[in-house]
Amino acid sequence: MPEKSGRLLLALLIGLVAYGPVSTDLYLPSLPAIGRYFGADDAAVQLTLSGFLVGFALAMLVHGPLSDRFGRRPVLMVSTVLFVAATIVCLLAGSIEAFTLARVAQGLAACAGPVVARAVVRDLYEPREAARVMSLLAAAMTIAPSTGPILGGFITTWFGWKANFSLLLIFGLICCLGICLALPETNRQKDPLALDPVRMAANYRLLLRSGAFLGYALLAAGSYAGIFTYISASSFVLIGGLKLSPDVYGFCFAASVASYASGSLVSARLARRLDLDRTITIGSTILLIAGAIAALLGYLTTPSVAAVVAPSALYFFGTGLVISNAFARAIGPHPGMAGAASALIGFLQMGFAAVFGAIVGQFQDGSPHALVTGLLAAALLTLAGRRLATAGTAKAHL
Helix, strand or coil: CCHHHHHHHHHHHHHHHCHHHHHHHCCHHHHHHHHHHHCCCHHHHHHHHHHHHHHHHHHHHHHHHHHHHHCHHHHHHHHHHHHHHHHHHHHHCCCHHHHHHHHHHHHHHHCHHHHHHHHHHHHHCCHHHHHHHHHHHHHHHHHHHHHHHHHHHHHHHHHCCHHHHHHHHHHHHHHHHHHHHHCCCCCCCCCCCCCCHHHHHHHHHHHHCCHHHHHHHHHHHHHHHHHHHHHHHHHHHHHHHCCCCHHHHHHHHHHHHHHHHHHHHHHHHHCCCCCHHHHHHHHHHHHHHHHHHHHHHHHHCCCCHHHHHHHHHHHHHHHHHHHHHHHHHHHCCCHHHHHHHHHHHHHHHHHHHHHHHHHHHHCCCCCCHHHHHHHHHHHHHHHHHHHHHHHHHHHHHC
C-alpha cells in the first residue's frame, strides 16, 4: 500500500473507531439545554443517551457478520449514510420522542465504525503491524472522550446545542467521503454462512454456558456501567445542580477521562509483572473503594464539584485496569469464535450501561444521589463478576 494511501486509510480508521465516543461525549454539555428546548424532564433527556447505547449494543451483534458476508466497504457505506440521515433528523426533531428515536438510529449506524474498522485492520496487516495500528485506534478512543465534552461545552455556550449535531453531521459526511476515496474492499474471503442464525446462536449459547466468560463479561460490563452512569448523570449534577457552565464542565469530564487513560497505561506496565487476573483484582478493588467513597460523600456531605469529580476519576482509573484485561481473559480461551465472543461481551457491556443509564435517569433530581448510587452499584456488579470469573476459571482447570 502506498504511504500516502496508508496514511489516509489510517486517518479514516481512527475516525470510524471514534464514532461512538464522538456521538455521545460531544453533546454531553448540551443535555440540560436539550431538556429546556423540548420541555422534557431529566429522565427523558437521559434516554437520548441510553437509546443511542441500545442501538449501538444491538448492532454490535450483526455488523461483524454482515461485513463477513457482504464485505467491509458496503456495510460501512450504508451505515454512514444512515448515521448522516439520523443526525439530520436529530436537528429537525420537533419532540423529545422523535429526537430519541433518531439517537437510537444513530447508535445502530455508529456501531459499524469500530466493529468493521477492527476487521479491516485484521484483513490488511500482519500481527505485529496490526498491534501497532490497534494501539493508534485505542488512543483515538481516549482522545475523543477527553476533547469531546470540552469542545461541546464551548460550542453549546456560544452557538447552542444544535451546533454540536451540525458538527456530527459534518463528521459523518467526512467519513462517508473517506470511505469512498480511501477504503478498498479488504474482505477477500466472504463467508456466505456468516449470517446463519443457527450457527450464530450456537456460538453465543456455548459462550453463555461458560462461567468464566460470564464473569469476565460482567467485569467489563460493570466497570463500563459506572462510566456510563457518570456520562449520563454528570452534566445534570454539575451543570444543573452545581451551576457549572458547559465549558467548565467539559474540563471536569476530561479530568476523569485522563484518569482512565492513566489507568490504562498503568495496566500496560503491570502486564509485564503481574498476570491479568491479579491486575483485574487490583482494578476491581479500586472500583469498589471509589464507589463507596462516592456514595459516602454524595449522601453525607454538602454537594460540591470535588466530591463528585474526585471519586469518579478514581473509578475511571480502576476501569482502566479492568476493561481491557477482562476482554482479553474472556476472549482468549475461545480462538475459534473470537469474533462472536468479542461481539457478545460488547453487547453485554453496552446493554448493562444502557440499563444503568435509564435507571439513573429516572431518579435524577440535580443532586449527586443517583450518580453515586449508580457508581456503587456498578462496582458491586464488578465484584460479582470477579467471583464468578474466579469460580469459572477454577472449574475449567479441574
